[in-house]
Amino acid sequence: MNEPEYRNAVQPSMILANAEMSETEDIEVDDSFFDDEIDVVRAEYASDSNEPTISFNNCQLYVNMVCIKKFPETDYVQFLINKTKKQLALLPCRGDERDAFLWRTINSKSGKRQPKYITAQIFSAMLFDYMGWDIHCRYRLIGKIKISRGIKLLVFELGSYRVFTKGSAAGSDTERSQGYFPDDWKGRFGLPYKEHDRIMEITTFKNYATISITDNNNTAPEDTTGEKVTDYENEITNPEN
Template identity: 35%
Template sequence: MDRGAEIGTIPEEAFSFDGYQVVRGEFFAHTFEPSITFCGSKLYVNMACLNKLPTVEYIQILVNQDTKKLVIRPCREDEKDSFRWCSNTAKRKPKQVICRVFFAKLAEMMNWDSSYRYKLMGKLISANQELLFVFDLCSSETYQRSTGADGKACAKRTPVYPAEWQNQFGLPVTEHQKQLQINIFNGFTVFGLKEDKISTSPQTPSGAEVRNP
């Protein structure tokens, strides 16, 4: 039996997704969706990330400078460029990780203002037999800073979105389906973030280790 007839739907053979846009998830409340935030030269994920990967304690961060994608990749503690993304307690909480040089490099690449807070929504995908969080650096929520009546700087609660989103709801259906088709080792760079002591060497900027896969 046709599934549509079974549930009482009206058949419409002429329907097409042409002209439709998938409304951006950023336009909805997304407390339970994975996110990563950059603020004050620190980064941290939300509880949704930890809940989706409840056994993961260490991660690597990968950045593709061509596609402007950021990937969080679970890994072992002893792997190069790994760092802890959660507290080392019975009740796990997101850990704020200092990343001065990494954030500065991202800000330069994306033309971000380093005094603002940037939040990226992501998706958990399976690629090359691995679970990965993928974030689009071009789709950030930007929280600007303003000066209050007391003269102190404070962060605004309402996000600012990219200007090109003003006259659209989201991406066309076909383009939307292609967004998360990635190759983990295609153009990605692995960043290891030093959480405590920062060392400096002639080859490596302080606060970050970089290696090209």
């Protein structure tokens, strides 16, 4: 996106803001603001309560309700791993397709959809080893919807995550969290605004490998994470439908 295009994109909101200003306000015109040093702050640096997330803990993986609402008609998904880009993608699929797994269930009491805890010891071990993660910690990744070859999928950056660790005090169950991001993010708040739209290129399936997860239990396994699946609804203040 070049400078004129960026200005055209923000012009409607600027016009609205100017219309609400008093005629007596002193407004300074500064065309030099849009220079090469402007960064668009990454959404990953803010709260992820309204973002689709996936978590890994105790050989289990689970998504939040935002993910489920992104694909309201989807019961099954496949895992795709791009080892080159270090990305994990969830691809909606049919239940009879190979390597499909059930990612949501129906709450027996409320009748509402809810995420399903998936026990995947081998996959978790492979992923934690590949990423150099600590098996005693919980990891949460933020996802983004992308379109590839006309197919919508949910993509997570494996190098951008929040890790939760137990408190250092003896016997403490309190979790502490810290964010980790790719090395090339250091020193900038986000992408330069001129590159912001250009970076959002269509993701292809090249270099993706399908991960097979065997789970013979179609019901939610016992939760050993200390979290309740239904608590995810409390995290959502303005979910996208």
